[in-house]
Amino acid sequence: MSWLNLARTVALAFALVLLPSSIARAAELQALSEYSRPDPFGGVVTPDVTPDAHGHFARAAMLETARGGYTSFHLVVKMPHPGPYALSLSMDREAAGLQADLYREWFHFVDSDKHYYPDALIPLKQPYHSQIPEPDNRIPNQTVQAFWVDIWIPRQAQPGTYHGRATLEADGKASELPIEVKVLAATIPDEDVITMDHNSYGSSWLAGDYPNLSRKRSDAFFRSNEFFSLIHAYHRIFYENHGEFHQLGYGHAGKVGPEYAPDLEGSGRRRHISNWELYDRHYGPLFDGSAFSESRRGARPIPFVYLPINPEWPASFLNWSEPGYEAEFVNVVSEMESHFREKGWTRTYLEVFFNHKKRYMGFPWDGDEVRFPADNRYFLEYGRLLKKALPAGTPVKFVFRADASWDMEKQFGELAGVVNMWVAAGDVLSWLPEAPEMLRHRGDIIWYYSGPPSVASPAVTITRFPMRGWMWGVQGFVHWQTVDGGVDPWFHFNGGGTALVYPGERFGIEEPIPSVRLKIQRNCVQDLTLLDSFSHRKPIAELKSDAAGLYNHTSLADWWNPRPAFANKPTSDWSGTALGEATRPAESHLEKLDPSAWQKVRQYILRLAAEEK
């Protein structure tokens, strides 16, 4: 089988030259598909192993892609014995528009299973000079260093085949790995078919993740330019990887971080905004898009943001249900609307969102995941206050967001016309197949929420989130926490179920650095966006059906669950256990994905793309 046939039958965008591992004696370069993560000893990490995993090591990277996106692969340096090496990437002159980025993959030691997994990606300047074992990663008997290669194909690139190479110098010899990129005429649309949101809480963790930077500015850190640049860098890294970043700026009892809200003065009818300085430094470049001016995707405002509004801000809960509460809320929210309008910040959805839960003892009702239906009356009251605060026809895009689970079905009805952005728990939503279309039809936004998979899951696992969102017909999903790598992500990793980026400071980079999972997720949503764009010539149901079959041998119906009998009972009678059991059928299809599941879908997408003129 030739490398080209193999690529077309197995990996679409990634073609291989089979390479028996036994002949690897000299220092050499090999390539792997993005779904086959290398380990530091010459193999593929166990969760990504397929029966022919070792055959996935290739002597050439043969890539096929549409324009306006990235294509990627793992590049590995194999050394038969410890020693220094130099690595570089280059593209031929005719491929000048294509841009290749090289990252070193950090091997994280995961305490729970005592294995190494590559995930954090350290941006490199070329040529990269180092040695194996890699000194800072400190892996005994390491024989392989892995790199991630991203190749950016601009929308303006001419369709055709481009060439480049990776060059390794070691033991006084140079070896090369050819890179071939076949660029199709099809172009990935600008707007992602699904919003991938990455959540986080507050800013205190930034001082912990960047101790040198925060020490340098001491007490002034949280008001410094470095601090705001760092926040903007987090937005940038997610944006560049087709995501969005959310920072919740208040606590469960209403404490608001200074950079998340304007300062207030006075009380009752005299309460008003006294100072926008920190807020505008924080959000101005995000709302006008200037924070993204150097992005390959182009500068544009962030699509969504949390507002600081909670039961204790801008109105004091002391006055709840009294005229003073309404006065404080309406006055301040009206001032906010004026400020945003005057600044021209009208392209971002500004979310009125209540995150608090009773169990954290701040307030007597659940803003997040309402379980007890009586709590819905608080949403109705805030809907009334919001309507009073905002002028009709304002161009400023306030939305009332609710994160719904237990009481979702009832909330969709009772809060219609009040809440117009929903972030739904996947479990309950999984038995409401009509809900996404019903909500979209009435102008609401519907996402679902989730969390990133551990690095110890197969690499393909992270594709399940955008895939499920697209199959369900929702507009986005939220990974609930994405910046917390735990106490020691480098040598005693907790798996990364709450981290898709890492602090770069230990590598001299005062910014976040991406991860393999983040890149795979990005490539997946690029593919889905391209696939969805073919709905002009093929019914969307057919596209979904074809993709689902290739992905995990499912039909469209397999992505939903039957509505359980207990759903007719009051939500206070439900149990978490029953909820878990009710979602098993659909969930079971996603639990053990074939490591090559997405490659099969991509092959289908590229076949359709190749038909585009």
Add this chain to the structure above:
Amino acid sequence: MRLLLIISGMILIAGVLPGAERDMARELDEVARAATVIVDGDACQRIVTPRALDYMFKKDPRDQWVDGDNYEVNDQAFIAVKKTLIRLSRLAPFPCDVNLWMPIAGHPDKVRVVIRNAHEISQFWPWGKLYQDMIPQMKQVLDTGRRMTVTAKPGWISVLAPVHNSLGDIVALVEAVSQARRDAHENVK
């Protein structure tokens, strides 16, 4: 005797705290003293529902959030007491919280926070806990009815004071708390 103990406690604090913190402790003691008079212990007893208290100690390996998912309160009682606590906190000339704590019937070795406030500060609450081991100083306040100043964490000052119901029983306590140096970003989550 009771007065003597309070005075000796204040003298002890005056002897070990720096000036500014000594002033804060004095102010917080005033807040806590007022709380004992003003906070309605009967209303406090109506806040958390019997159902929620029942679930609070349930463990289910297949349902790890069974306790929190079933936590509910009577909102009118909660709101009434919370408003009182907020008013009390405004007696102090510096930012402080007045938190409500309660013992748990049948679990004398446990205590629970019931209402927290806007500065989100407490010297005792491990974030997220529905209940926790009884704090020795809290037990002392519940047993003796005497206010107590706690400065166990450097820079933190809490004054604990009893709350009575209409029968004269001590059914709760308040924690009037502040920090010499506040962290504007802590607990914003």
